[in-house]
Amino acid sequence: MAETAHSGKHETKARSTPSGAPGTMPGDTTGATTGTGPHPAPAAVDLSHCRAQFPALELRVNGYPAAFLDGPGGTQVPRPVIEAMNDYLVRKNANTHGAFLTSRATDETIAAARRALADLLGAEPGEIAFGANMTTLNFALSRAIARGLRPGDEVIVTELDHDADVSPWTALAEQGIVIRQVRVDPETCTLDMEHFASLLGPRTRVVAAGWASNAVGTINDVARIVRMAHEVGALAVIDAVHYAPHGPIDVRALGCDFLLCSVYKFFGPHVGVLYGRREAFERLQTYKVRPQSPEVPEKIETGTLNHEGLAGAAAAVDFIASLGRPYVETFREVLGGASGRRAEALAGMHAIEAYEAPLCQRLLDGLAQIPGVRVYGPPEGHPRTPTVSFTLEGRHPAEVARFLGERGLFVWDGDFYAVTLVERLGLADKGGLVRVGLAPYNTAEEIDRLLEAVEELARSSRPGW
Numbered sequence: 517m518a519e520t521a522h523s524g525k526h527e528t529k530a531r532s533t534p535s536g537a538p539g540t541m542p543g544d545t546t547g548a549t550t551g552t553g554p555h556p557a558p559a560a561v562d563l564s565h566c567r568a569q570f571p572a573l574e575l576r577v578n579g580y581p582a583a584f585l586d587g588p589g590g591t592q593v594p595r596p597v598i599e600a601m602n603d604y605l606v607r608k609n610a611n612t613h614g615a616f617l618t619s620r621a622t623d624e625t626i627a628a629a630r631r632a633l634a635d636l637l638g639a640e641p642g643e644i645a646f647g648a649n650m651t652t653l654n655f656a657l658s659r660a661i662a663r664g665l666r667p668g669d670e671v672i673v674t675e676l677d678h679d680a681d682v683s684p685w686t687a688l689a690e691q692g693i694v695i696r697q698v699r700v701d702p703e704t705c706t707l708d709m710e711h712f713a714s715l716l717g718p719r720t721r722v723v724a725a726g727w728a729s730n731a732v733g734t735i736n737d738v739a740r741i742v743r744m745a746h747e748v749g750a751l752a753v754i755d756a757v758h759y760a761p762h763g764p765i766d767v768r769a770l771g772c773d774f775l776l777c778s779v780y781k782f783f784g785p786h787v788g789v790l791y792g793r794r795e796a797f798e799r800l801q802t803y804k805v806r807p808q809s810p811e812v813p814e815k816i817e818t819g820t821l822n823h824e825g826l827a828g829a830a831a832a833v834d835f836i837a838s839l840g841r842p843y844v845e846t847f848r849e850v851l852g853g854a855s856g857r858r859a860e861a862l863a864g865m866h867a868i869e870a871y872e873a874p875l876c877q878r879l880l881d882g883l884a885q886i887p888g889v890r891v892y893g894p895p896e897g898h899p900r901t902p903t904v905s906f907t908l909e910g911r912h913p914a915e916v917a918r919f920l921g922e923r924g925l926f927v928w929d930g931d932f933y934a935v936t937l938v939e940r941l942g943l944a945d946k947g948g949l950v951r952v953g954l955a956p957y958n959t960a961e962e963i964d965r966l967l968e969a970v971e972e973l974a975r976s977s978r979p980g981w
């Protein structure tokens with residue numbers, strides 16, 4: 517584990533502020549990388565103005581302003597997204613493919629959502645399918661892929677991942693598919709890539725791996741994982757649910773066959789997204805009802821979609837593009853020649869990455885100064901998301917989360933469904949971890965409030981201190 521070094525001495529000095537004032541970015545984005553391309557250019561990025569667009573941030577708890585540090589479980593929703601969903605329900609609500617106005621508007625709502633998510637991911641609209649959530653889509657995907665597999669074929673999953681990227685694949689063991697699991701190194705919370713290489717072979721048909729860990733923030737070298745999967749002729753399926761809110765995605769550059777994410781993790785409603793590389797998607801034998809289109813992407817979309825959610829999903833991408841618009845020139849070099857909303861959405865994700873990185877450093881530095889706190893996650897310098905998990909000696913994680921929650925500091929505790937990782941960290945029977953996740957609406961002031969509260973609890977946990 518990457519345990520932070522502690523001086524053992526409690527200090528009340530002002531927090532070190534590696535990034536200066538809230539929202540400033542003095543020109544270093546180390547620790548944040550896409551895993552697929554060059555690091556974003558050094559830039560001064562301030563996204564704190566976006567707070568005004570999130571009505572939920574007005575909430576108060578016991579007199580404290582609510583600080584939403586629970587983003588990895590789902591972000592808050594900006595006003596334009598709420599309005600888009602409202603507008604759909606008021607003016608366009610119908611089922612699809614009818615001969616009348618609201619039905620046509622519904623068809624267009626779905627098409628617009630495909631275009632928006634294609635812009636966010638660097639795909640074609642016809643390669644974007646929607647579903648209830650990532651887990652449901654991944655089960656549909658694994659079952660469809662399994663129709664082309666034979667007993668003895670092999671599927672590789674990892675110990676680092678959320679169970680939504682594990683169980684849909686391990687379920688295939690029932691039909692004789694051999695499941696292999698890449699080990700995680702519990703000291704560094706990173707994947708053992710040598711072990712991964714040793715698991716690949718002529719019977720490997722699928723490699724399912726996460727882009728980033730929702731439990732500890734580790735960003736994996738997914739480009740390498742995809743390449744290695746393809747070298748043995750396997751499909752590469754990437755779970756980008758935790759990565760997508762924190763960095764730019766280019767599915768073409770990555771070269772993956774399928775990629776999944778969830779719009780509620782990046783300012784939208786509860787909708788799951790599946791990207792399928794056209795050729796791989798066309799070969800897929802999905803389970804479907806007879807009247808359903810056999811064509812991509814509809815062939816995996818069973819039943820009626822969440823139309824108001826899709827209106828919100830498109831608006832969420834527009835929101836990200838609105839964050840990126842002022843930064844298109846700043847990040848021009850890493851936009852790969854993109855234009856229009858694709859360029860703005862990419863710039864938005866680079867801007868989010870640049871805004872969150874120094875806040876994350878502030879959080880890590882502050883936690884390192886609190887005796888009894890142990891941070892679990894990748895070592896310094898390893899690519900990571902701004903999702904930081906820790907334990908506090910002598911306190912159950914649920915107790916820590918409750919204490920913080922009473923002070924309006926919303927954090928998660930538990931295993932966050934990253935069950936194997938938490939087992940490998942030896943924390944499964946100890947309540948898991950306390951998880952703090954950052955989003956563009958979070959500020960340095962909120963992090964300082966959190967650190968002060970953890971410090972207060974740490975002090976009361978250690979009477980002699």
Ligand SMILES: Cc1ncc(COP(=O)(O)O)c(C=O)c1O
Pocket residue numbers: 588589648649650651652678680681726728729730755756757758777778788
């Ligand atoms: C990394 C990761 N993968 C998959 C999921 C499951 O996503 P969904 O809730 O859309 O099924 C989550 C949800 O937290 C996640 O963090």
